[in-house]
Amino acid sequence: MYIVLISVHGLIRGHDLELGRDADTGGQTKYVVELARALGEHPGVEQVVLLTRRVVDSQVSADYAEVFELLSDKASIVRIACGEDKYLRKEMLWDSLENFSDNVLAYLKSQPRMPDVLHSHYADAGYVGSRLSHQLGIPLVHTGHSLGRNKRQQLLASGIKRSEIESIYHISRRIEAEETTLGTAERVITSTQQEIEQQYGLYDFYQPERMRVISPGTDLTQFFPPQGDEKKSPMAMALKRYLKQPNKPMILALSRPDPKKNIVALIEAYGGSPALQQAANLVIVAGNRDDIQEMETVSKGVLTEILLAIDKHDLYGKLAYPKHHKPQEVAVLYRLAASSGGVFVNPALTEPFGLTLIEAAACGLPIVATEDGGPTDIIRNCQNGHLINPLDKAAMADTLLQVLADKVAWRRLARKGVEGVRRFYSWPAHVERYLSVIRPLVEKTELITRMNLQRRSGTFRNQAIFASLDLNLLGDKVSLAPFLQTMQAHRKAIIFGIATGRGLDDALSTLKRHYIPQPDVLITGQGTQIHYAPNLTEDAVWARHIDHQWNIQAVRDLLKEFPGLTMQPKSQQSAFKLSYYMDPTVASVHEIQQLLLRNEQAVNVIFSFGQFLDVLPVRASKGLALRWCAEQFGFPLEKTLVAGVTGADADMLRGNTLGVVVDNRHLAELADLATIEKIFFSKQPYAAGILEAMTHYNFFADDKVGTAV
Structure with missing residues (x-):
């Protein structure tokens, strides 16, 4: 078998890899070099060539300007011109990929024989590999390493604006290239099943039947049992x-x-x-x-x-x-x-x-x-x-x-x-599994079914659903099941968020206990923390934003002796939330607000479930956190269904959102919303009330793909 690997960006050579030199010279460069070398040692492989970008730049080693580098008797690196000679970060290469693709095509046609398979690594190589696969009729295998949709969420969480993400990272071009690659590749190789379901599952051209899990190899010359020294x-x-x-x-x-x-x-x-x-x-x-x-x-x-x-x-x-x-x-x-x-x-x-x-x-x-x-x-x-x-x-x-x-x-x-590890995670084991996946493509012994590739019209996930947990998603297993099935069917069309007063650990354990999948956005602590899927990336900029004028010690001192208030356990407190039990027959929210204002403490005071009182920074609440996420992700409030049950949910429900007050025993806390014509009051409790609101608002009318599911 003759295999061509394509990894366009970074600094790639067969020795002394400059791992960590920059964001482009990390795990992927190490992986492709080790994969090429390991494949070259297998008797079933005649030749393996790793194609990468040639770099001629006095700021980096002259090694990267060498056109050819031998890794072993059967494995080599070949460097191909790609636009400018100087070293550029991967985000600057998009306009040069056609040039690289044409040069690779000329190189392959100059060789004694064509490769049996192309294997692209990362979105840029996927774009090149897709073009070559169509031109040459050679099967394409792809490994993403990381995906643009997840990267965009991580960048948003770090505080970078959407416009900056586009100008710096060209993230839309990357995502489009990933979609193109998923539509072309006959096999997509991932490290875990979770990667298939939670990351690739968000793409229009998601074809799980073409995906295979092959765990990365481990260098057993470095990692071995104790020797005594x-x-x-x-x-x-x-x-x-x-x-x-x-x-x-x-x-x-x-x-x-x-x-x-x-x-x-x-x-x-x-x-x-x-x-x-x-x-x-x-x-x-x-x-x-x-x-x-x-x-x-x-x-x-x-x-x-x-x-x-x-x-x-x-x-x-x-x-x-x-x-x-x-x-x-x-x-x-x-x-x-x-x-x-x-x-x-x-x-x-x-x-x-x-x-x-x-x-x-x-x-x-x-x-x-x-x-x-x-x-x-x-x-x-x-x-x-x-x-x-x-x-x-x-x-x-x-x-x-x-x-x-x-x-x-x-x-x-x-x-x-x-x-x-020797059996499942060594490089020889990795290569055996790898060859078992690609051999049927080369020998054409496995039928490849092709889906009807059709992109969704409009913006990706331009709708959202946000719900609280207690007395909303939780409380009735019977209605929760069809709600979760509905969310799964429309996962490509909507962003799913949960907003709760529970802390992060408590919320995660509750989701796990009730078999609720991790949402795209998890707002916890009454809106004081925001985390994004799939890796629970915390929005650190939100934390800095709500710290404005917040003096937790001053608030604690002012409320220390206030009648009718009892401090909740330490597990319910956080850096941006003071939580109390309140006896409404003794204390009132209005009195507490007035006391804090008189003492120059601008805060949010939230009463919920008839007994819980939370004091937050003035910039923090579930509603404010929801609107922050809408700004970050770019989904319109007018297409955001919000389900709430208590006073803590009031500012999520007000405004331009599609609000639903789900029937429950604490409706008195939201009684003033009954005069707002736009807010729907469901007749059914728990998740059934949210499903009722979806029908009321005809919420999925624009999602033709999801409706077909």
Whole structure:
């Protein structure tokens, strides 16, 4: 078999890859080089060529100007001219891709034979591969690596305006190229099933029957079981200065300092379990840092929380949190933990794949990981650990203790991890699976069905549905099922959002408990936090926006002795929300508002469910958060169905939205909305009331594709 790989952007060479040099020279460049090399070692492959862009630029190595580079006897890199010679970021290459495609076509026609298959990597190569596939009649295989629709959401969450996203990242061209590629490719290769369903599922030309999961390969020359010399390494010496009993088993967590990685919850679980503290040390490796105060806001916040949690539970001498580590020391950390009889833990709220779990397993280290996404596949394949609910700290501690306590089971898990990685996640295993996927395309032994490719008219997902949780989605399983089926049928046409007074952890565990899929937008804490799917990306700009004139300590002091108010548990409080139980026979919302205003505290005071009182920054509420999201995503309020049940939902329902007050026992809190003609009051409760409103507003009239489903 003769295979051509196409990876246009970045700096690609066969040695000393400049990983992390910039956003374009990362995991993808490493993957395509290693894939080319691994394919070249397989007896069933005659030749593999990796085509990339030729760069002639004094600012980068002359290696990238070499037209030809040999990787092995059967594998090589060929660099093709693509517009300007100088090194450009990938977003600047769109106008040059036809030039690159024409040059690749000329190169292929000059060779003794045509390739059997083209394999494009990322949207730009997908665009090129689609053109070549049509011109040459050669099957196209595609790997996205990341997708434009998700990237756009992440950029919006970071505070970049839609107009800037277009001018800087040309995101619409990228998404259009991805649609074109999905319509052409006979196979799309992904890392996980979750990637297929949650990311590719948002595209018009989504064809799941053409998609195959092939997990990335792991370099077993770097990740292998302990050899005995790791205990003398500089990293081992660095950890010893933190620990009173450094020879105890090690619980190792390794991730960047990101709220989604849930490291603080792990520390809380460890700190709340004397038995676990007695059994093992905890080692937290959360990126590299010099001065936390100088780090970007999100990382600074997570690291500060880590230090506060360590101090709260007085974990000094039991917990190590080194400031620096080199890339090559990651494998040493796994081996140190394995040699101690320890365990690797990934407590992330969401984990699309989980490469660190495979690396740890290859080093003979049992794993405990979140039950979300990739870890479920890894543990099912390797049988080398346990899945946990990342929101259940007590269960997390118990599971870790279970792994550490049973030495016989520990050795079995360690052995199965090493064997499982070799079988499922090594490069030879990856290549075998890869060839089994593409061989039927080459031999034409597998019928490829082609869908009737038809783009939706109008803007992608220009409608939205936002609903609260309690007494709305929750309360009636019978009506929830058809509501969720309706949302799934129209998933390409609408943005689905949930707005709740619950905190993030509470909301996520509630969704999981009721089998409600993660929404596109999750507004929590009465509108004080916004997270976006698929990776629970927090809108950090929203947090900075609502911090305006907010003085939580002043509000707390003013309400400390107010009659009829009782503070809710600490778990219900947050940096932007003070929560109380209020006795309405003793206290009134109006009196509380007047007291705070007299003392120059401009805030939002929200009363709901007949007993809960929340005080928020003046810029925060469910309605304001909803409108922020509408601005970010570009969906019109006039096409946004909003379902609410209590006073906390009032400002979501007012205005230009299509409001529905779902029938419930707290209607008195929304009685003043009854005079607003535009707001619909459903006769049915719970999710049935939302379905009733969909019919009332003829909400899906414009979604012909969804209606067909």
